[in-house]
Amino acid sequence: GSDDSSAEGSGSDSKNNEDLKELRVQFVPSQNAETLEAKAEPLEGLLKEELGIPVDVSVSTNYNTIVEAMASDQVDVGFLPPTAYALAHDKGAADVILQSQRYGVNPEDGSPTDELVDFYLAQFVVKKDSDIESLEDLKGKSIAVQDVTSSAGYVWPAGALDDAGLDIQSDLTPTIVKGHDAGIVSVLNGDTDAAVTFQDARNVVKGDYPSVFEDTKVIATTEKIPNDTIAVTPDMSDEWKEKITDAFINIGKDPEGLEIIREVYSHEGYVESEDSNFDIVRDYQKFAEQ
């Protein structure tokens, strides 16, 4: 229970967390992970060992609540996707310290490469027999997108289309679907001509639709999207920021720790990051906010 700490760890007085007695971490597992688990305990154990103070990790299904909890000092560390992070930072709720690393994705079959990266890509998927070959061909077509705050499901693809001279709202007919898998299914069903998803969301539906890779093709990918961030509340003392940064990096380097974070969160390690890495998000923001 976090009752005792949250009672003292909150309140309006902005404090220097020299006396941080308990670390409260919250995350939303990202959908482009291989496994999507609501497991908090493994990370709790690892961090406790590194930091030497009690750690309370919880899992949410919604980024908004994490940001709000950070804004009111109810959570110290949050795992946020790029778009959510940029918004949170501009709201004064979060400062990035780290980004997670994953293996890259093999564009052919969606299998992992052996290259460690701190970014991922979004892709445009159409039916194999479709005559859509490039982004330009998408003009006038329907496309399945995610919620406008989704990095891979809306923001980056909108940017890519913009580069190709198309406005996602006026030149295409976007249909919002919930979940990247739903985007793929809508292409398979012929409900939409195309879909934007993270690379390669087809794996998620492969179980239900084994021939998905034969029946669809990727016509384009987007710019690099920074991986999930690990952000802390801005009023955290530098000392603690450092400690936490080191703790995560150590976990990624320690074989045992790596084993756990790989299995549960599909993370391969953590690298330091800074806010300027996310200026691209702020550039793309204009496509989402209308």
Added chain:
Amino acid sequence: MIEFRNVSKTYPNGVKGLKNINLTIEKGEFIVIVGLSGAGKSTLLRSINRLHEISEGEIMIDNASITAAKGKNLRMIRRDIGMIFQSFNLVKRSSVLRNVLSGRVAYHSTLRTIFGLFPKQDVNLALNALDRVNIADKAYTRSDQLSGGQQQRVSIARALAQEAKIILADEPVASLDPLTTKQVMDDLKKINQELGITTVVNLHFIDIARQYATRIIGLNAGEVVFDGPVEEATDEKFREIYGQQLEEEQKRGIGAGAE
């Protein structure tokens, strides 16, 4: 003909409503059942058309066991038994006419009745039944806007409209004024005599019982304590039916305050 064979009834809470009743009621009889409040009169009446399941024994209606009857068979037996309820049992939200017409449903096809498409004849029958109990003018009033006596009369009209072969009436005139009481009892007597309809009435009024009954049955604590033609039901006998209880009570020290 109604026949009780060793009928007993125990309520789920353990109260014994009827104790080993043996009775034969012939076609065309006009029977009045008397007894103290709580003696089991309603229980007896409601066992006849099996609104209460009896715990032991068997009840025969025209030589067919209603205790064993099922489905359509049971419904047809019940259609031929009209009942006037002590607590009226009207659908308060429905109009008076609809309540009376509901007595006719067993005569018609399901489809027809659930859409309320009763033949003109039935509607007339229902209005006539209401007329007989002097409330035809309330036919389209909602039942919860009636006075106590008026509600009782609707309940009577429903049973009359049913054109049954047996009528069971549970204190049908309790809430009625003397004039309407006479009218209702006359009416019951009339259909009893003219159409030979077997009539079983629970009543608290000794003089009315004497006036209308052909036979009187006295109940006490679930047992038949008197059964005979109206001539035999002397004041003495009545005192027995009621008084037995009274004496017991007095022995236990009650009723003293009432003198």
Added chain:
Amino acid sequence: MIEFRNVSKTYPNGVKGLKNINLTIEKGEFIVIVGLSGAGKSTLLRSINRLHEISEGEIMIDNASITAAKGKNLRMIRRDIGMIFQSFNLVKRSSVLRNVLSGRVAYHSTLRTIFGLFPKQDVNLALNALDRVNIADKAYTRSDQLSGGQQQRVSIARALAQEAKIILADEPVASLDPLTTKQVMDDLKKINQELGITTVVNLHFIDIARQYATRIIGLNAGEVVFDGPVEEATDEKFREIYGQQLEEEQKRGIGAGAE
């Protein structure tokens, strides 16, 4: 003292329940109200403690207008008026005792009563009241497991336990056997005489009315058609109270079938 001053009552559906009633009932009187079913007896009674709002006029209880009373004041007037309902108005799911005790709530603080903490005295009072109507043995039974007459008696016991100065009884003995009827009426008479409690009873039984009343009021179609001491209420007068209506009905061609 109860005083009706030009009281009229029209129901929302347009039925005129009372028409310009003027009456004065003195302390200690035992009044019986008679009239056809639907004449307005219940309406009259229920106007006295303002369960029905009257449309015109004013009703005074002991020289205080209940029509104008509000809040605590109104509650205190009502506490002193016990009522026995035609339809019993029991809480079916509560035990008999709790129903009777509910007659006592106005004597105690809210807090006490909502937790059911009645003084021992009150419980005894309630049990005694039940005893007087012969159903003390059912004190802990759920009220819906009672026979019709037993329910009526619970309703009477509730009014008795209230220790009111005025008792209004709406056909209190309709569902009772002659023995219990006598007991209840004797009891009402006794508290009327010994404690000087004003009693107003709606009744359908002419003989009982004569036996107990000091004054009889006849109602017809919402109007007072007779008001006088019991000696003046001759058979002739009763025939008038009821018959007037009868003749009208006959003129309209009803009731012919009933002879």
Added chain:
Amino acid sequence: MSQLSTQTVAKPTGRGKRMFNRVLILVILAAIYIWAFAGVETFEIKETAGQISKAILNGIIQPDWDFVPGAEGLIYGLIDTLAISILGTFISAVLTIPFGFWAATRRDKSGFFVTGIGRFVLSFIRVFPEVVLAIIFIKAVGPGSFAGVLALGLHSIGMLGKLFAEEVEAIDHGPKEALIATGANRLQVLVYSVLPQVLPGFISYTLYRFELNVRGASILGIIGAGGIGAPLIFALQSRNWPRVGVILLGIILLVSLIDLISGYFRKKIV
């Protein structure tokens, strides 16, 4: 039976007006339906339908038993959910009782104003999105079960209040009259005549709400409360049907159990 003399039967009063009302309602309803159906696209079944639904069902009927044990497994998740629901439902039931009476129309008073406000407050609580409620409480007490309890507790008032109020409106007014006649004050009338009549309804609605809270995973998933909400949502998102299957099985068992127990209680009380 004598022929009926027509003038004695009252002409159904206001029949014309009622007919008019009925026709009016029918016309309005017809218009609404025409409008509603006009917007529906044509009906078609996708060719992939069979394949995908078969895959889903196949997965679901092969539950992922490995998920059952463990500190973050099914059983503990269900217990957490249960604890949150018990507390949340209790809070809402207690808070709702005054709301229910507040919002119930009083026939004896032209209390539209009072009643109207009661109804308005309930409607407002009902439309308030669960997520926003969740955020509000997370900001106060941090993510976790307690925030879940509070969010459920408050959110449930909207629904329970409406149902309670309607139950209060439907009671038999006889016993209420009897209490009024004894001079009882409002609270006493409530406790002695209204409460016994509405209690079975209240209890059964509360148990229903309890059941809703147990299986209403979304709010608990959002709130980071532990419980079965988040695992279910993630399993659905990753189309992990065996996992979905085992969680559903757990919920069904739990809900059936609650249903059995609540049925038993209702039988005792009604």
Added chain:
Amino acid sequence: MSQSQTPKKTVPRPPSKLKHYLTAAIILILLVLSYQRTGSSIMDLFNNRDQMGSLIVDMFPPDWAYFKDIIEPMLETIRMAVIGTTFGAIISIPVILLCANNVNRIPWISYPARFVLNLIRTIPELLLAAIFVAIFGLGMIPGIFALTIFSVGIIAKLTYESVEGIDKGPLEAMTAVGANKFQWIAFSIIPQAAAYFVSYVLYTFEVNIRAAAILGLVGAGGIGLYYDSNLGFFNYPRVNTLIIATLVVVLIIDFVSNKLREKLL
């Protein structure tokens, strides 16, 4: 009346209250256990009450200009709710009659019927959406189907429990006249239960409008998506506008539902 002495006649002993105490004790224990398990703390709430207000403050003033943007999706949502609720209500009728144990006294029908109803209510919206989208593709049709099933769960459950609580008298009267099951239902159940049914249907209609989230899941548009994106941008004034718009619709439904119920009660 000076009868405050104990009555002479032997009054039965009051029934044991043990059962009540036991029930109360069990509930209390459950509450305490739950309180501990959830780590609840009233103090926390009390200490941080000012934090709760901050979000509400952020919501004001509402973004009035946004209204015109949400009229269309709101109408779309109402459209689907109308159809879904209607189908749900129609399907509910037989389900209710099968489940209510005073209508259907055959336990081996009523219990399975209730079990199926339980199953229906347990299926998460996400799963319904996944299946219906697979079958019908994206759009209104799967939304309507999902709402239909969802509605059956609510309407049937609430109504059948109310039916079990209705006045038995009229039921008896219809049994006594020899009515068959359908007639019996038409003349004694329906008049007593109709008001409940109508009010639950209208309530469900209202829920369906709010349950727009389901519609978002099947790509049917609706107001739910607008909630999501505005929350995603922390645009609380717009969220407020959405709440107000929904409130207006709900209040209208509430008003109509009261008028209808008055006519029926």
